[in-house]
Amino acid sequence: MGASPILKLLMALLLAEINSRNSHPDSLHVSFLHSMSLDGQFTFHDVHQAATDFGNRYHLLPSMVLHPGSVSDIAATVRRVVSLGPSSGLTVAARGEGHSLQGHHCPPRGRIVRRRPRWEPMDRRLEGDSAPWPLPMSWTDYLHLSIGGTLSNAGISGQAFRHGPQISNVHQLEVVTGKGEAVLCSSTHNADLFHAVLGGLGQFGIITRARITLQAAPKMVKWIRVLYSDFATFVEDQEMLISVTKTFDYVEGFVIINRTGLLNNWRSSFWPKDPALVGQFESQGRTLFCLEVTKNFDPENHGVMMQEVDELLTKLRYIPSTLFESEVSYLDFLDRVHASELKLRLKGLWEVPHPWLNLLVPKAGIHEFADEVFGKIVTESNNGPILLYPLNKSNWDNRTSAVIPDEEVFFLVAFLSSAPSSSGQDCLARALKQNERILEFCKKANIKAKQYLPYYTTQEDWRSHYGPRWETFRRRKQTYDPLAILAPEQRIFQKAADWP
Numbered sequence: 001m002g003a004s005p006i007l008k009l010l011m012a013l014l015l016a017e018i019n020s021r022n023s024h025p026d027s028l029h030v031s032f033l034h035s036m037s038l039d040g041q042f043t044f045h046d047v048h049q050a051a052t053d054f055g056n057r058y059h060l061l062p063s064m065v066l067h068p069g070s071v072s073d074i075a076a077t078v079r080r081v082v083s084l085g086p087s088s089g090l091t092v093a094a095r096g097e098g099h100s101l102q103g104h105h106c107p108p109r110g111r112i113v114r115r116r117p118r119w120e121p122m123d124r125r126l127e128g129d130s131a132p133w134p135l136p137m138s139w140t141d142y143l144h145l146s147i148g149g150t151l152s153n154a155g156i157s158g159q160a161f162r163h164g165p166q167i168s169n170v171h172q173l174e175v176v177t178g179k180g181e182a183v184l185c186s187s188t189h190n191a192d193l194f195h196a197v198l199g200g201l202g203q204f205g206i207i208t209r210a211r212i213t214l215q216a217a218p219k220m221v222k223w224i225r226v227l228y229s230d231f232a233t234f235v236e237d238q239e240m241l242i243s244v245t246k247t248f249d250y251v252e253g254f255v256i257i258n259r260t261g262l263l264n265n266w267r268s269s270f271w272p273k274d275p276a277l278v279g280q281f282e283s284q285g286r287t288l289f290c291l292e293v294t295k296n297f298d299p300e301n302h303g304v305m306m307q308e309v310d311e312l313l314t315k316l317r318y319i320p321s322t323l324f325e326s327e328v329s330y331l332d333f334l335d336r337v338h339a340s341e342l343k344l345r346l347k348g349l350w351e352v353p354h355p356w357l358n359l360l361v362p363k364a365g366i367h368e369f370a371d372e373v374f375g376k377i378v379t380e381s382n383n384g385p386i387l388l389y390p391l392n393k394s395n396w397d398n399r400t401s402a403v404i405p406d407e408e409v410f411f412l413v414a415f416l417s418s419a420p421s422s423s424g425q426d427c428l429a430r431a432l433k434q435n436e437r438i439l440e441f442c443k444k445a446n447i448k449a450k451q452y453l454p455y456y457t458t459q460e461d462w463r464s465h466y467g468p469r470w471e472t473f474r475r476r477k478q479t480y481d482p483l484a485i486l487a488p489e490q491r492i493f494q495k496a497a498d499w500p
């Protein structure tokens with residue numbers, strides 16, 4: 001733990017590509033390219049790849065794609081766009097892994113800056129290096145996302161209750177602003193830019209390097225799932241686990257609505273603590289809540305770990321016959337979603353529309369939310385998991401651009417729906433309608449939830465998303481990207497229209 005040197009694997013991967021694409025090369029684009037001297041290159045193929053994201057619903061074609069050979073390529077490109085002035089219509093969007101949901105990585109016009117440093121701790125494993133090596137402390141559930149992409153949102157998972165989101169674990173950034181300046185920043189040096197960029201949805205600059213907190217990687221993980229049928233008991237136990245000091249290393253949970261065959265699905269990777277009891281449990285269409293926790297350990301200390309886990313488990317009030325457990329390497333645990341990805345890809349179920357809705361729901365409203373949403377608005381969870389787990393505001397820095405509810409404890413509630421065409425024509429429409437109903441309910445009941453990975457189409461909605469922080473957000477935009485060149489796909493600011 002503690003301040004790190006620049007994370008090695010990031011450095012290695014940071015020799016990123018920029019892509020720039022021009023499907024309608026007009027004289028402006030030709031002269032633009034002609035006078036540029038770059039370490040990387042602009043390319044004009046891969047339109048459809050660049051135009052697609054994980055949401056798989058929006059396909060916006062960029063006009064140029066730049067593969068950067070260096071940070072100065074990125075800065076020079078932005079400076080060139082700036083020099084063309086407000087009327088050129090050219091804009092710049094960074095593309096990490098294209099795992100946004102609403103076409104966020106794709107500018108309607110202009111170029112995509114394609115960056116590839118990712119959250120993958122795989123290199124050393126391939127080398128067969130068994131010594132503990134430093135890894136980030138705070139992760140996302142899925143690793144095949146870019147660092148720039150997750151730091152532009154927050155980077156949340158089951159470790160965030162303890163270590164904060166990924167944006168709370170950054171020491172220093174290198175950022176190319178919307179003026180085309182490459183700037184080093186931290187909480188003490190160019191602090192306003194540093195905080196602006198964290199959770200900044202790509203609005204203020206392009207992250208080209210990040211120095212983040214590391215810890216020695218644990219070797220193994222005890223991975224446990226238990227079920228509850230009572231929501232109040234489930235969340236009380238979750239809240240207890242995130243408030244005590246001796247606790248699990250990861251706390252998440254998910255909601256299971258009218259699913260059959262659930263326990264069978266788990267058997268491949270989890271086994272029941274008490275096989276004799278498990279037959280007594282029938283899920284039978286009930287709404288169930290699954291608490292998922294892990295404890296890191298070194299195989300030499302297996303006994304100590306088991307004792308700590310047992311102590312924690314005795315404080316929990318899950319249905320006794322539903323204790324499932326597994327032991328896996330830390331890296332396999334971190335990469336767990338990728339295993340599901342591979343299975344879904346084989347069935348053609350990965351590259352399908354993903355009408356996701358992610359909410360941060362304040363504790364004060366979580367019971368009313370659950371009463372109305374689980375079972376009434378959402379009547380089954382067969383089309384994708386519904387995650388639900390608590391976070392503590394105290395390890396979120398309120399100077400960043402990330403928006404969270406104004407309460408000490410709030411819950412990530414993530415409706416991660418897939419809408420494959422095999423589920424019927426109206427599957428996507430139904431999922432979108434369901435999201436709308438959830439948002440409408442939150443508004444009507446004054447739940448004060450905030451969207452995570454927010455999606456709005458009007459500036460008015462963005463203003464209300466930011467609330468009292470809107471003026472700071474707007475001021476920062478004016479300071480760091482005065483022509484509103486960056487990340488236009490978020491539809492927060494419009495180039496030229498808003499800025500003189």
Ligand SMILES: Cc1cc2nc3c(=O)[nH]c(=O)nc-3n(C[C@H](O)[C@H](O)[C@H](O)COP(=O)(O)OP(=O)(O)OC[C@H]3O[C@@H](n4cnc5c(N)ncnc54)[C@H](O)[C@@H]3O)c2cc1C
Nearest residue numbers: 094096097098099100140141142146148149155156202207
């Ligand atoms: C399967 C899956 C699982 C996920 N799990 C989690 C999770 O557990 N926790 C969580 O917090 N999130 C999760 N996410 C959401 C994810 O963090 C965001 O969608 C993130 O933006 C994806 O990164 P990306 O590299 O794909 O970004 P892209 O889609 O390429 O870009 C996303 C946004 O970030 C901006 N951006 C990208 N790179 C940079 C950069 N270098 N500098 C500045 N701005 C940049 C772009 O302008 C764009 O607006 C998940 C997404 C998927 C698809």
Ligand SMILES: *[C@@H]1O[C@H](CO)[C@@H](O)[C@H](O)[C@H]1NC(C)=O
Nearest residue numbers: 242243244392393394408409
């Ligand atoms: C949130 O975190 C702070 C700081 O660690 C702690 O004092 C507080 O008790 C936590 N709140 C809850 C409800 O866990």
Ligand SMILES: *[C@@H]1O[C@H](CO)[C@@H](O)[C@H](O)[C@H]1NC(C)=O
Nearest residue numbers: 257258259285286375379380
């Ligand atoms: C649960 O699903 C089954 C079949 O999918 C359906 O017949 C039943 O009505 C559902 N129950 C509830 C409570 O929604």
Ligand SMILES: *[C@@H]1O[C@H](CO)[C@@H](O)[C@H](O)[C@H]1NC(C)=O
Nearest residue numbers: 394396397398399468469472
């Ligand atoms: C941020 O939090 C600090 C205390 O942690 C508080 O003094 C300050 O007013 C907060 N700022 C904003 C903008 O909420």
